[in-house]
Amino acid sequence: MKDIFHGILAGDTIFKNKEALRPSYVPEILPHREKQIKELASILAPALRGETPSNVFIYGKTGTGKTAVSKYIGKQLVEKGKEMNVNTNFVYINCEIVDTHYRVLQNVANHFIKVWENRIPFTGWPTDEVYTRLIDAIEKTAGVAVIVLDEVDKLKEGNDVLYNLSRMNYDLKKARTSIIGISNDLKFTEFLDPRVKSSLGEENLVFPPYSADELCDILGERAKIAFKDSVIEENVIPLCAALAAQEHGDARRALDLLRVAAEIAERMKEERVTEKHVRVAENKIELDRVTEIVRTLPIQSKIVLMASIIGGEKYEGLRTGEVYAIYKDLCRKGGINILTQRRIADIISELDMLGIINARVVSKGRYGRTREIEVSAPLKIRQVLEKDESMPDLKDYSPALQSKLI
DNA sequence: CATCCACAGGAAGGACGGGGGT
């Protein structure tokens, strides 16, 4: 046994600590977020004097450091609290996972209830009972609790949860709470109850996307931790940064690129990560994304997609009507009910928005107005679709030669 | 210039299913 692991570990020539490249990792240094850290710290500082900090709403696109900064501040706050002998608590909740009223309250409460027997069960209690327990538990700490709700827009009962949490201070005597809501959807607040909106948005923080140069610094810091010395060629990090900056300055994407590039280099038994590996990684990530989307598509969309691929081989400037004709053939072959062209037009739009096809409206004058459809990676997508059992069998299928006869 | 194609894409509503409230 020992020898097996030894063999594998010996092959590990590139990574020192891969964790540092994962999105969940909270680094010691957060380059180019000094301003946000300072601002958030000054908002939360009253907590250390035992006062109530304002609630905060943090907005920023994915990979702009919202979560990392919050967690970082939380850690600092708790440490500083210990140092100053103030009871400060930091609760982090990801609302994409914990997405109901009950479960949010339960999770927050259980953070304060240390004894197993008294913990709140996953289900079964009335929600307001959970709330009472939560208040009790926080009150016992007689300190300040900062509650972070990450991806707060994913909450199913956002209004109720936020209303509940934001009025906790009225029910508390000795303890104080502050809510930090994090979202990448600015429009999210529009759907909130005005009272909740004003109480959550006492302070607003915006996290702008990183520039390519800033991403370079971030990757540099992480690379120092993640990799052994001098395994990364010097142009690799700028390239990762530049590619990620093309999107919208997403640090997560940049880190993914770097990590996947290194994994590829490792698997190829190479000692250094080069630009070439980044290029391969870029393709792999995009392809993985596409295959994953295609795999999880509903059956009707899969057939429309397949019809577009087949049509693309047949026609130049494939049009909606042609896709629909092939689609109907495929449905008949597979015994699947045929939807109307109106619906198919919408499905084509959906596929377009997912970025797996390109559909742009063109006018052919006398010959109508339609969309020209192009599948982005037809060969690869076809492979994925052909593995799908729910798809009709396409052996020796070829679209009818509909040479525009009336 | 008007026409007219082959759709785009909006509006309204039906069927269905899940989840929450009582």
Add this chain to the structure above:
DNA sequence: ACCCCCGTCCTTCCTGTGGATG
């Protein structure tokens, strides 16, 4: 246990339209 509301998926019906063609 029941109902109600809401969201999703789909249909039907509809009006709108860019620009080659006559």
